[in-house]
Amino acid sequence: MSVELNGTDVDTTTSTGEAERPLLQIKDLKVAFRTQTGDVTAVDGVDITLYRGQSLAIVGESGSGKSTTAHAIINLLPGSGRITGGQILLDGEDLAKASKKDMESIRGRKIGFVPQDPMSNLNPVWSIGFQVEEAIRANGIASGRKEVKQRAIEVLKQAGLQDADRRLKQFPHQFSGGMRQRVLIGMGLAADPQLLIADEPTSALDVTVQRVILDHLESLTRELGTTLLFITHDLGLAAERAEQLVVMYKGKVVESGPSREILQNPQHPYTQRLVAAAPSLASRRIQATGSIHAAEQAIAADAATAAGDELDLIATAEARAAALEAAASAPPAIVVENLTKVFKIRGSGDFKAVDDVSFQIAKGTTTALVGESGSGKSTVAKMLLKLEDSTSGRILVGGQDLASLTGPELFKLRSRMQPVFQDPYGSLNPLRNIGNTIGEPLFTHKVGDRRSRRERVYELLDQVALPRTLIGRYPNELSGGQRQRIAIARALALKPEIVVLDEAVSALDVLVQAQILRLLADLQSELGLTYLFITHDLAVVRVIADNVCVMQKGRIVEAATTDEVFDNPKEQYTQDLLAAIPGANIELGA
Incomplete structure (x- = not known):
């Protein structure tokens, strides 16, 4: 056979x-x-x-x-x-x-198992070594204390952590996402x-x-x-x-x-x-479906409309170009100048996470920050959201310097600028149901009464393609993709001017991802929203971003329009990022 x-x-x-x-x-x-x-x-x-x-x-x-x-x-x-x-x-x-x-x-x-989320599947209060050793003992691979420790080092080295003996005493929060994932892969393969x-x-x-x-x-x-x-x-x-x-x-x-x-x-x-x-390197910018229906056709993927799509793509490109030209003449929504962030690490000296970064985002446009884990892109987002203070440089939002804002002014700014964080489970309160989670910004900023807030929650659930029956459920009862959509709905509750999206669609399947990206494009067109989109998925960047800033080791090494970066990347690092996309050279059918 x-x-x-x-x-x-x-x-x-x-x-x-x-x-x-x-x-x-x-x-x-x-x-x-x-x-x-x-x-x-x-x-x-x-x-x-x-x-x-x-x-x-x-x-x-x-x-x-x-x-x-x-x-x-x-x-x-x-x-x-x-x-x-x-x-x-x-x-x-x-x-x-x-x-x-x-x-x-x-x-x-x-049967070995590597779970989906390395941060929530590693206990934050136990060292990496303790958790790997516990798995080895549970699987009966080794018994003596010395033998178990030696096997733990072997497992971590096998998973690609060469300095495993030193890493045993560290905790999950001291590992990058990639390192945490290697630990889980090592544990999954520990018993062969x-x-x-x-x-x-x-x-x-x-x-x-x-x-x-x-x-x-x-x-x-x-x-x-x-x-x-x-x-x-x-x-x-x-x-x-x-x-x-x-x-x-x-x-x-x-x-x-x-x-x-x-x-x-x-x-x-x-x-x-x-x-x-599925977004690919051949994709083009999604446009608002209210004015042009090409994005809707692309997602529905009716092969019979292929010829009409070509005309629509030309129209959408022209429409977006006109919008960008209008935005360029208006004052920028966000200005980042010579931004630097230095972390003081006990026993290791200073670590410069962000190094002299400068960029602008025009009102109503999307700029993507891309780069490897540890490149500094999420740190830039945290400083923009005032969750971290900058060491030097300045950030202007709507012409206001963030460094000068105090309590009431900062609170008011937060209603205009909302985040969607990378980890949907970690950013949702496990003790609050979905209705209260989405409605929390409305309650905090005293928007509307109880009835109008509930109606707004229903409206947001509809917008992110979730059934209204989820309103009484809790985060642990939802899938990773559903939790991410709840996080996006919460961020949109106050109809903000600026949304900072940190890996906002990384946990979503391609159909929901397409819906969310199209929703973001629609909201941008309707409300004039400005997006800072942080992602490692370059194919998604292609369909959502107008401009791209590529970060490496805390610095911006390349910045240009999305088409320029994808069609003619100048830096070797950018070329390497594009080449590493899974299936980049495999042409998918339709």
Whole structure:
């Protein structure tokens, strides 16, 4: 017997001529969550087959059931979730019927797991060494104190942290996002498992760190013979890193097969929509749908309108050019001059996070700050929001110097300038329901009465494509993408003039990402909003930003219009960033 991987027949028969047994076989899997109104089916009859040494990616929008399927495999379903039907066969053993004790011995030893958010999955009060050692002991890899510590160092070195012995005593907040992700990958592979499940392993990482992590993960799994199951919303990553692809929609598998074949020639309408909505280096700036409907057509991806889209793209380009010309003649919304930030680190001297940065953002336009993790872009955003004080230089917002603003003036400024932070779980109060979370800025700034505030909350839920029934739920009951949309809704509550978006769409699947980006474009056109967009996703920059500032080691190394940076990058660093985008050279179908 043979199966086709990326167009090549791979023999799956044993030396005795018998067909090889799949490592993982999911048959008619059903998962439901118990609610006050009855059971809600999250996974409905899923079938997946994965052979040893293969890599498979599950893609789909937020809430499609892809992460629920992954959690069902290791029997760690959140809340009231439970398997209601089907089989999960790991090397012939049905995990759906395994006892709690049996699953504890299978997790870690036979199945490794890399969770989605490294910050919330590493305990902030325990050192990295303690947490890695705890995982090693739990998996029975080593027992003696010295042996456990030595294995912990090996695990971290294997995950790409060369100075692991020194890093053991550090805490999660002292690690970058990429380093935290490596720790989780190391813990997931510590027991040399047969199967590794990686749930959005690089969604929060910049493209260069992402490439290093994925290359390293690929080499580790190849050396150990580990089978890899990716959960991702990044179609470029799926096309580049996974041999097989499963597309899920509303709890069902709608298409499966070789990844590049599916993404270059999608058959199911939903897969076609996913591929069409994915931003790429060939994308162009999304325009407001109120004036031009090209963005709507691009996201709907009706191939029959391709010729009309070409005319619309010309019209949208002309419309945007006119808007930019008008903005250029008006006073800038934001002026940053010679901004510097120096952090004093005990025992290590001074660290210059931002080094003499200058740029301007015209009213009603979008400027993107891009660069690797640690380049200083988020520090610039924090100084703009007055969450950090600058060491030197100045920031003008609407002609006002932020350094001169005091209590009441600063409070008033905050109603005009709102943030959307990178980590939606960390920025939402777990004790406040969604309605109170979104309405909090309205209450704080005394806007409207109770009834009008509630209506505004409903309006915002509609704007970010979330059902109104979520108003009474809490952050832990939502997916990562849903939490990010709640954070965006809260930022838009006061209809601010300036929005600072720090990785605001990094956790979203491509369809929701397209909706949010289009929403931001519409709001910008309607309200004259000004955006500072901080992201590591250069494909997103292409569709949302008018201008780009590329940061490296605290300095701006290249600044120009978006088209200039993408079509003719002058700096080698910018060229490297563009080259590192997953699937950048893979042409997706429509």
